[in-house]
Amino acid sequence: MNSKKVYLYGGHVTSWKDEHGDELLFVSNKAIFKPPKAIRGGIPICFPQFSNFGNLEQHGFARNRIWTIDTDPPPFPVPTSNTAYVDLILKPTEEDLKIWPHSFEYRLRVALSPGGDLMLTSRIRNTNADGKSFSFTFAYHTYFKISDISEVRVEGLETLDYLDNLQDRSRFTEQGDAIVFESELDRIYLGTPSKIAIIDHEMKRTFVVRKGGLPDAVVWNPWDKKAKAMSDFGDDEYKRMVCVEAAAIEKPVTLKPGEEWTGKLELSAVPSSYYSGQLDPDRVIQDSSVPEDSIS
Numbered sequence: 001m002n003s004k005k006v007y008l009y010g011g012h013v014t015s016w017k018d019e020h021g022d023e024l025l026f027v028s029n030k031a032i033f034k035p036p037k038a039i040r041g042g043i044p045i046c047f048p049q050f051s052n053f054g055n056l057e058q059h060g061f062a063r064n065r066i067w068t069i070d071t072d073p074p075p076f077p078v079p080t081s082n083t084a085y086v087d088l089i090l091k092p093t094e095e096d097l098k099i100w101p102h103s104f105e106y107r108l109r110v111a112l113s114p115g116g117d118l119m120l121t122s123r124i125r126n127t128n129a130d131g132k133s134f135s136f137t138f139a140y141h142t143y144f145k146i147s148d149i150s151e152v153r154v155e156g157l158e159t160l161d162y163l164d165n166l167q168d169r170s171r172f173t174e175q176g177d178a179i180v181f182e183s184e185l186d187r188i189y190l191g192t193p194s195k196i197a198i199i200d201h202e203m204k205r206t207f208v209v210r211k212g213g214l215p216d217a218v219v220w221n222p223w224d225k226k227a228k229a230m231s232d233f234g235d236d237e238y239k240r241m242v243c244v245e246a247a248a249i250e251k252p253v254t255l256k257p258g259e260e261w262t263g264k265l266e267l268s269a270v271p272s273s274y275y276s277g278q279l280d281p282d283r284v285i286q287d288s289s290v291p292e293d294s295i296s
């Protein structure tokens with residue numbers, strides 16, 4: 001049976017299972033499910049800062065805070081019939097306001113469609129009473145579970161420019177017809193399409209990432225050396241995960257008081273063999289139970 005699991009700690013999705021009960025997200029065997037560090041795996045939320053693009057702690061504080069269930073969320077524009085969902089909310093504490101002096105309401109809906117797609121919708125509102133705008137960067141830091149990193153390719157980012165985190169964020173243009181992994185990789189692809197595919201040849205499975213309001217995409221695998229340096233990550237676990245993160249980084253999002261931003265992520269897992277190993281994004285969209293216009 002399809003299922004999902006969400007922790008109030010971090011507003012963090014830690015499990016997404018397909019109809020056979022197989023796990024689709026990677027969570028480290030060494031993950032710690034309590035403060036102060038974010039859970040290693042699943043879908044951490046990077047807000048209000050991605051990485052060290054600012055003065056806050058790495059990836060912002062939202063992934064390290066205890067969220068609450070939102071019992072009375074304002075209506076969502078997307079139809080939610082037949083979906084199982086939970087609504088969470090995060091508001092800044094007095095301590096948070098000292099490090100990031102902006103009032104906000106962050107509403108997160110995590111939904112599972114009847115077809116098993118996992119959908120995350122973030123709605124962030126500026127509730128500043130002092131008339132001030134604020135800006136933030138953002139990412140859904142999704143860890144996908146894969147058979148073996150050497151069997152995986154990421155399609156949809158070819159010919160795009162990226163900032164290479166391993167080379168002082170210098171800008172390059174992707175030359176390959178897909179991204180394959182042979183060593184550590186940590187890049188921010190810019191102005192990406194609303195669909196990206198992660199093709200796992202050995203599992204004969206393709207993850208399709210669809211996103212809205214999130215122009216950038218981070219692709220990350222720490223490889224062996226960095227894996228060993230992470231205390232909450234097994235030495236060999238880099239082989240079984242890849243992060244493809246729907247993000248808004250290059251151009252921060254700015255909200256005036258009263259304004260709201262929406263960022264959507266929709267994940268599907270489809271058998272690659274069905275497409276004879278060739279992903280046809282249009283066909284995937286047509287086969288989806290969710291209309292495309294609900295995501296972008």
Ligand SMILES: O=P(O)(O)OC[C@H]1O[C@@H](O)[C@H](O)[C@@H](O)[C@@H]1O
Pocket residue numbers: 038051058059141165186187218220245
């Ligand atoms: O260890 P953290 O803070 O969860 O970050 C993990 C990785 O997250 C990725 O998004 C970054 O691009 C990497 O540079 C970083 O190493």
